[in-house]
Amino acid sequence: KNQVEQSPQSLIILEGKNCTLQCNYTVSPFSNLRWYKQDTGRGPVSLTIMTFSENTKSNGRYTATLDADTKQSSLHITASQLSDSASYICVVVDRGSTLGRLYFGRGTQLTVWP
Amino acid sequence: EADIYQTPRYLVIGTGKKITLECSQTMGHDKMYWYQQDPGMELHLIHYSYGVNSTEKGDLSSESTVSRIRTEHFPLTLESARPSHTSQYLCASSEVGGQHIQYFGAGTRLSVL
Numbered sequence: 001k002n003q004v005e006q007s008p009q010s011l012i013i014l015e016g017k018n019c020t021l022q023c024n025y026t027v028s029p030f031s032n033l034r035w036y037k038q039d040t041g042r043g044p045v046s047l048t049i050m051t052f053s054e055n056t057k058s059n060g061r062y063t064a065t066l067d068a069d070t071k072q073s074s075l076h077i078t079a080s081q082l083s084d085s086a087s088y089i090c091v092v093v094d095r096g097s098t099l100g101r102l103y104f105g106r107g108t109q110l111t112v113w114p
Numbered sequence: 115e116a117d118i119y120q121t122p123r124y125l126v127i128g129t130g131k132k133i134t135l136e137c138s139q140t141m142g143h144d145k146m147y148w149y150q151q152d153p154g155m156e157l158h159l160i161h162y163s164y165g166v167n168s169t170e171k172g173d174l175s176s177e178s179t180v181s182r183i184r185t186e187h188f189p190l191t192l193e194s195a196r197p198s199h200t201s202q203y204l205c206a207s208s209e210v211g212g213q214h215i216q217y218f219g220a221g222t223r224l225s226v227l
Binding site for chain 2: 004009041042043044045046049089101102104105106107109
């Protein structure tokens with residue numbers, strides 16, 4: 001069973017609008033949570049990394065939040081651009097693994113229309 | 115942009131052929147990984163390596179094999195490709211310790227006819 005669930009599965013918004021993507025996880029013990037952006041046909045690129053003690057982290061127009069108690073995270077995109085069209089993947093790292101085992105969500109496919 | 119490179123980007127090949135997917139990184143990372151990703155699905159770890167001469171199988175069973183003779187190079191080989199091997203293969207690398215940040219290559223999209 002996938003330990004990282006993302007919603008919605010896909011999302012279409014107009015350019016300039018804001019949106020919020022959700023991630024729920026059951027991975028334990030928890031080390032950190034990351035949001036990756038994956039353009040079509042490309043490898044994932046890290047947007048934010050949040051540890052247990054962090055509630056919010058921003059990277060330009062991207063703001064991630066984390067509630068470690070409820071095991072939920074969100075990624076808020078402000079003033080969307082056409083280039084934001086991509087899959088956004090939530091990744092949780094297992095603190096108990098020396099490998100730094102990553103658990104991947106299936107991603108939210110975001111499409112930004114002009 | 116991370117310095118990790120995969121070739122080829124796209125490969126269409128017939129059943130039964132032997133193929134090698136190349137992955138190289140110039141960051142001096144000890145850890146390297148291979149993931150398999152089908153459209154709309156999550157990444158699945160199929161192989162990883164802690165360093166030279168170290169290779170381990172990942173969570174998803176795979177008929178592919180890997181080798182790690184040099185730190186910067188982590189090729190994946192399929193001795194006899196089958197249509198079920200059609201997928202996207204992503205290579206990644208990370209430093210030892212820290213937050214285990216993995217840097218990904220652009221991927222190889224493999225189609226076996």
